[in-house]
Amino acid sequence: MNDYYAVLDVPRDADEAAIKKAYRKLAMRYHPDRNGGEKEAEARFKEVTEAYEVLRDPEKRRIYDRYGEAGLRGRAGRAQGFHPFDLSEALNVFMRDFGGFAGFEELFGGGRRATAAERRGNDLRAAVALALTDVAGGARKTLRYKVLVPCETCGGSGAKAGTRPTGCGQCGGTGQVRRAQRSVFGQFVSVSPCPACGGEGRVIAETCAICRGDGRTRIDRTVNVDVPPGVSSENYITLRGQGHAGPRGGPAGDLVVMLEVEDDPRFVRHGDDLAYELPISFSQAALGVEVTVPTPYGDERLKVSPGTQSDSILRLKGRGLPHLGSASKGDLHVRISVWTPERLTPESERLFRELALHEGEPPAGGAGRSFWNRMKEALGA
Ligand SMILES: [Zn+2]
Ligand SMILES: [Zn+2]
Known part of the structure; x- marks a missing residue:
C-alpha cells in the first residue's frame, strides 16, 4: 500500500501547485534519461508518477483520501485494469504535463533527439599548454586534431553518389x-x-561507399587558437562549429579548448599578481644594490636601498599579469630574502669578527606580524 503523499513528500493538504512542483522535481531526478535506464530509478520514476497522477486529479484524490488505493481500484474496476504504471505510461504523463520532446530536451540539456531535424555533431575537447609568458602577452596556439567532416563523395547525405535520400x-x-x-x-x-x-x-536506398551512409569522414584539422592575455587554467575557449560534423548533414559541434597554464618555477601566482623571491647578501642588504629580476615581460633592473631588511617586499607595479578582458595589470611583488653564508673562509670570518665589533644591536624581538600576513596584505588577499 503506497502512501502517495509520502512518495511525493508533500503534506496531506498540499495544493495542486505544490503537488506539481514536488512531482516535477522528483521526476527530473529519477527520469530514465538521466539515470541511464537504471532499474531502481525507473521504479522510483513510475512510483512518483503514479502518485502524482492520482493526487493532481481532485476526484481521484478524494477517493484515495477516503478509501486508499483499493478505492481507486474498485472505482476503476478490473475491466479498466488499474495497475501500477508501466514506464511508457509514466513517461507519457511526464511529457503531457511538462512538455513534449522539444521541451523535454531543453529540460535535460540535450541528450535526446528533438525532432526530425538533423543531429548535431559531438563537441570535441582539446587542451593547450600555456607558459606564464603566454598569459602575460596572449598567444596564438596551433592545434591539430582528428575530426569528422561532411563526406565529399556524397556531400554529407550518406546516399550513394548520384542518388539522394x-x-x-x-x-x-x-x-x-x-x-x-x-x-x-x-x-x-x-x-x-x-x-x-x-x-x-x-x-537512404543505397549508401555511399566512402562513408557507409554516415555522411562523414575523418580528417586531420589544424586550427589556430588565439588566447587572450590574463587567462588561467579555469578558462576555456569554445570554437563554434569546429567539433564533429553531424551525421548526414547535421550541424557541427564545437571544439572546447581547455587552457592549462604551466607552473613557472620563478613565480607564485595570486590572480593577476605575481610573487618572486630575491636572495641578497648581508652586505648588499646593508649597502644597497641594483639587481636584475625576471618579469613575464623580460628582465628588469631593481634598486634595493641600503638598510633593507629580510622579508621586505618591493613592488614592481604593472609587472604582474593582465586582468582578463581589461587593460589593467597586476603587480610583481619581490620578496627580499637576506642570505646568510653557510661557510666562511678564514678571511671572511676575520672580517665578520671585525664587523661584529662595529655593528649595532638588532631591535628587540617580539610578536611581530608573520611574513605570510604581510605577504597577504601586499597581495591584497
Ligand atoms: Zn520515418
Ligand atoms: Zn559519403
Whole structure:
C-alpha cells in the first residue's frame, strides 16, 4: 500500500501547485534519461508518477483520501485494469504535463533527439599548454586534431553518389510516430522516433561507399587558437562549429579548448599578481644594490636601498599579469630574502669578527606580524 503523499513528500493538504512542483522535481531526478535506464530509478520514476497522477486529479484524490488505493481500484474496476504504471505510461504523463520532446530536451540539456531535424555533431575537447609568458602577452596556439567532416563523395547525405535520400514513407518525413494509448487515466498520445528512419524523416536506398551512409569522414584539422592575455587554467575557449560534423548533414559541434597554464618555477601566482623571491647578501642588504629580476615581460633592473631588511617586499607595479578582458595589470611583488653564508673562509670570518665589533644591536624581538600576513596584505588577499 503506497502512501502517495509520502512518495511525493508533500503534506496531506498540499495544493495542486505544490503537488506539481514536488512531482516535477522528483521526476527530473529519477527520469530514465538521466539515470541511464537504471532499474531502481525507473521504479522510483513510475512510483512518483503514479502518485502524482492520482493526487493532481481532485476526484481521484478524494477517493484515495477516503478509501486508499483499493478505492481507486474498485472505482476503476478490473475491466479498466488499474495497475501500477508501466514506464511508457509514466513517461507519457511526464511529457503531457511538462512538455513534449522539444521541451523535454531543453529540460535535460540535450541528450535526446528533438525532432526530425538533423543531429548535431559531438563537441570535441582539446587542451593547450600555456607558459606564464603566454598569459602575460596572449598567444596564438596551433592545434591539430582528428575530426569528422561532411563526406565529399556524397556531400554529407550518406546516399550513394548520384542518388539522394528520400522522404520516409512510414512517418511521412516527420521522423516521429504517434501512438494513442488508453489507460485508466485517459488517453495519451505517445510520440517516439520513427523506427524506419531512426527519427531523421529520410531514408537512404543505397549508401555511399566512402562513408557507409554516415555522411562523414575523418580528417586531420589544424586550427589556430588565439588566447587572450590574463587567462588561467579555469578558462576555456569554445570554437563554434569546429567539433564533429553531424551525421548526414547535421550541424557541427564545437571544439572546447581547455587552457592549462604551466607552473613557472620563478613565480607564485595570486590572480593577476605575481610573487618572486630575491636572495641578497648581508652586505648588499646593508649597502644597497641594483639587481636584475625576471618579469613575464623580460628582465628588469631593481634598486634595493641600503638598510633593507629580510622579508621586505618591493613592488614592481604593472609587472604582474593582465586582468582578463581589461587593460589593467597586476603587480610583481619581490620578496627580499637576506642570505646568510653557510661557510666562511678564514678571511671572511676575520672580517665578520671585525664587523661584529662595529655593528649595532638588532631591535628587540617580539610578536611581530608573520611574513605570510604581510605577504597577504601586499597581495591584497
Ligand atoms: Zn559519403
Ligand atoms: Zn520515418
